[in-house]
Each structure stands twice: as C-alpha cells, then as structure tokens.
C-alpha cells in the first residue's frame with residue numbers, strides 16, 4: 001500500500017519512511033516513520049523532500065443519511081460529542097466545523113450501559129447522520145459504524161486490532177470500543 005500525492009488521509013496514517021521524507025506541516029515522525037497528524041490531503045514535496053498534509057476544511061452542509069467521519073471530543077452522561085470532519089465519498093471543499101452528538105441508545109445494536117466503555121476522546125469514528133435540525137444527531141448502530149482508529153488511553157499511540165479489542169503493543173494494554181468492521185482499513189480515497 002502506497003499513499004500518493006492528493007490522497008485523503010486520517011490522523012495516524014503512515015505516509016512513508018523518515019529516510020525518504022522529512023516530516024512537514026500536518027505530520028509527525030515516530031520510530032523512523034512519518035505519519036499524518038490531521039485529516040487532509042497528502043502532498044509529497046519533491047524539492048524539499050518533505051511529506052505534508054494540507055488539512056481539509058470541514059463540512060459545510062450535511063444531510064440526513066450522510067456517512068461521516070469525525071473525532072470524539074467529549075462524553076457526558078448519555079451523549080458522546082464529535083467534530084464532524086469529512087463526508088464519505090465526497091471531496092467537496094468544506095467550511096466550518098460541525099458538531100454532532102450520538103445518544104447512548106444509538107451507539108450499538110446491543111445495549112450500551114456506559115458510553116465511556118465505547119468511545120474515548122480522540123477516537124476517529126464513522127457514523128451516519130439521522131437528524132440535522134435543530135442539532136446534528138448521529139448513529140453508530142450497524143457493523144461498519146464505530147471507531148475506525150483508536151488511540152491508547154495510556155500513551156495515545158494508534159492501536160492495533162486483536163480479535164474484538166484494541167491492543168497497544170507498547171503498553172501491552174487492551175481496550176474495548178464500539179468498533180467498525182472497517183477498523184484499520186479506511187483510506188478515505190477520492191472517488
């Protein structure tokens with residue numbers, strides 16, 4: 001798998017080896033590799049030998065039924081809040097951040113007792129819009145919805161998938177989430 005200039009990436013996507021590319025704006029370097037730090041479009045600058053991610057501005061309009069990606073910003077009581085960043089399958093230019101909420105009853109097809117067992121602040125989640133006005137409401141019911149990238153509570157590194165749980169190889173730590181079947185497979189390519 002090789003990421004090319006112009007492709008959309010999510011935070012944590014590996015862009016290349018450090019000996020090949022310097023980490024530019026919107027990226028970071030870790031263990032000899034350059035990773036995307038923001039949602040955006042990759043640019044490999046051949047002159048500066050730099051990998052850059054130009055952040056895409058977030059969605060301007062969303063409608064019921066849109067499948068979106070965003071980052072969990074808060075969990076409180078029966079609600080998880082997220083910043084909506086991208087609409088799946090569209091590469092239109094977008095303007096202002098939109099906030100959406102997921103009610104505890106709409107997290108999973110199974111009963112959710114505690115929202116904090118399902119989502120952690122910083123998780124990247126694939127969700128569907130079920131209501132736009134007066135506020136954006138989302139659902140993550142269904143197998144393909146839920147966390148597509150999760151970060152370790154302890155060290156904040158991206159976690160791998162092991163069976164039905166997430167695993168941090170540095171901390172040797174397991175964490176539970178409402179996972180999407182697309183975990184680790186999302187590339188958000190342009191159509």
Ligand SMILES: [Zn+2]
Pocket residue numbers: 152153154155156157168169170171172173
């Ligand atoms: Zn960790």
